Amino acid sequence: MAIRGIHHLAIITADYPRARAFYTATLGFAVLSEHYRQARESWKLNLALPDGSQIELFSFPTPPPRPSRPEACGLRHLALRVDNLDEEIARLQAAGVECEAVRVDEYTGQRFTFLADPDGLPIELYEQVD
Known part of the structure; x- marks a missing residue:
């Protein structure tokens, strides 16, 4: 196997406009592309990080809450x-x-x-x- 790094991380948000503003305006990530997927009632926003990796920001109509504290199994x-x-x-x-x-x-x-x-x-x- 020849893994060279992380290509992207995917994040699902409950409030797309608010999360989009946070990742672009507050954190300063550049928008690579943005698409509304009618069949899923979902936005998909691709953001560029300075090292070439990306964040995919998704919205879905009613995502379940993410357990975080106390520490949940999975991405920390x-x-x-x-x-x-x-x-x-x-x-x-x-x-x-x-x-x-x-x-x-x-x-x-x-x-x-x-x-x-x-x-x-x-x-x-x-x-x-x-």
Whole structure:
């Protein structure tokens, strides 16, 4: 097997306009394409991350809630690499996004924090300093 990386992550939202604004305006991801799928009553938005990977944002009429806390089996969170954690936290807080207290990874010494998207999906910002 020759896996070269992650191509995309798929996220389902209960409030498409709100989630679209969060991922594009607040987090700053570029829109690659956007389609309404009439047969599914669903939007599909492809977003570009700076490293070439993508996020697919889907809407469905009545998605069930995602169990998150206490920790549920399955995908735990989305971790995004940043260069300057303090700058990103300040930018997000100015946009009304709450971030948890900064923690330090006990194994790497790198700093990180968590926030939530509009549907409560945990998102980690991980400061990677070379």
